[in-house]
Amino acid sequence: SQQGEEDPQALSIQEGENATMNCSYKTSINNLQWYRQNSGRGLVHLILIRSNEREKHSGRLRVTLDTSKKSSSLLITASRAADTASYFCATARFGNEKLTFGTGTRLTIIP
């Protein structure tokens, strides 16, 4: 079953704008990961944030984690057409290696 839910389900923005996606989950976690999936293709790992971290950056990506609210956000700055994809958050629990994915946010960047 899906543990997480992404919000919004779909997002369309102009190229150059920032995109923010949110993820909520239900149980305590060891870490939370964000993945990108282009249409009909495999998932690409973007960033991993551990439960004792609050913020992490990677290039144009910024991820925050609030374990008290069981939520995370992914910010993509200065969006590009190539960022058009579905974005999923996935959680891993302590002592359990499987990932539990959310339902995804479909991001469209309008050139």
Added chain:
Amino acid sequence: DTGVSQNPRHKITKRGQNVTFRCDPISEHNRLYWYRQTLGQGPEFLTYFQNEAQLEKSRLLSDRFSAERPKGSFSTLEIQRTEQGDSAMYLCASSLAARGTAEQYFGPGTRLTVT
């Protein structure tokens, strides 16, 4: 190419037939995972291996599904007596977990269509 590879990329089969998919992980990775993804949903965990040992199986993995990882290298996922509800993308991932949980690297997937 040193990424995760999956074969075939597409499979169309008739209901009741058996199908087998193969996954070749990144060579030094000791963990291998199978997920299933249906249209508009996130991937759902099916099973995972550490080396050749199958350590966890989801309740989604009915008796018609079996996975193996002989010698701790490539893995196969077999579905017997396929049903239309088995139509999905089957994703394989691998990771190197020395300490703690590591990021998983996904293959391109095998899209199964059961007619």
